[in-house]
Amino acid sequence: MNKVVLDNIPCEIDFKELQEKLRINEESDCLVEIKMMAAEAQLLARPKVVYKNAKIEAKGDNFVVIDGIKFTSRVLRVNLEEALEVFPYVVTCGTELEDWSKQFEDVFTIFCADTIKEMVLRLAFQTFEAHLDKEFGLGHAVEMNPGSLSDWPINEQIHLFELLGNVKELIGVQLTDSYLMLPIKSISGIRFPKEGTFENCQLCPREKCPSRKALFDKEYAESYKIH
Numbered sequence: 001m002n003k004v005v006l007d008n009i010p011c012e013i014d015f016k017e018l019q020e021k022l023r024i025n026e027e028s029d030c031l032v033e034i035k036m037m038a039a040e041a042q043l044l045a046r047p048k049v050v051y052k053n054a055k056i057e058a059k060g061d062n063f064v065v066i067d068g069i070k071f072t073s074r075v076l077r078v079n080l081e082e083a084l085e086v087f088p089y090v091v092t093c094g095t096e097l098e099d100w101s102k103q104f105e106d107v108f109t110i111f112c113a114d115t116i117k118e119m120v121l122r123l124a125f126q127t128f129e130a131h132l133d134k135e136f137g138l139g140h141a142v143e144m145n146p147g148s149l150s151d152w153p154i155n156e157q158i159h160l161f162e163l164l165g166n167v168k169e170l171i172g173v174q175l176t177d178s179y180l181m182l183p184i185k186s187i188s189g190i191r192f193p194k195e196g197t198f199e200n201c202q203l204c205p206r207e208k209c210p211s212r213k214a215l216f217d218k219e220y221a222e223s224y225k226i227h
C-alpha cells in the first residue's frame, strides 16, 4: 500500500483543558494573553499524519521484516506473534505551529506554546486512531515506538522512516543525527491489532518518569524473555 497523508485534521483547542494544564484561573492576569495564543495557534495549526498498511514478511527470534525492512526487537517480535499486517506512522503537530512557537522568549509563554503543541499533537493522534478504525476496522490495537524501550532502541527510527518514504517531504518531519524528530512534538511508531493491553511502560523499570502510563510489571516484562 502507498503512503497515506492526513493533513486536513480538525483542530479545535479545548481552552478549559489548556487552562487546567497551565494551572491558570479565571482571575489570572495572563488569561487574555493565553486566549490569544490559543486562538492564533488554532488558526495556524496544520497537524499531519503519514502512515501505511504494511505486511509482515518474516519473523525471527528477535526481529520482524516489514515490507522488506528489518526491525530488531524481541518485544516487537513477540507482540506481532498473531499479526499479519501493521501500520507504521509518524504524527506531528506540524511545522506551521513549530514556526509560530519560535517567537516566544520567556519561560511561561514557551511553556504555554509547548502545551498547545502537545494538545494539537494528541488531537492529531486521536484522529489517526479513529481513521484506522474506520478504514481498516482495526478495533483493539496497541502501538510501540522506537526508543521507548532499550529492547527497541532509538536508532531504529531510521528503518521506520525508510518504511514511510520521504517523511520530510510528505509531512515536514525530519530526523536529526541523534534520531530525534523535528518538530519535537511528533510521534513515530507502529500500530497493530493485539488482544489484551500493552504499554511500553509495563516493561520499563525507570523510576519517577513523569510520562508513565502504566505500572512496571516485572513478571510481564520477564514473559518477553528479552535476552
Ligand code: SF4
Pocket (backbone or CB within 6 Å): 148, 149, 200, 201, 204, 205, 206, 209, 210, 211, 212, 213
Ligand atoms: S516509564 Fe517513561 S521512559 Fe519508561 S516507557 Fe514509560 S514513558 Fe517511556
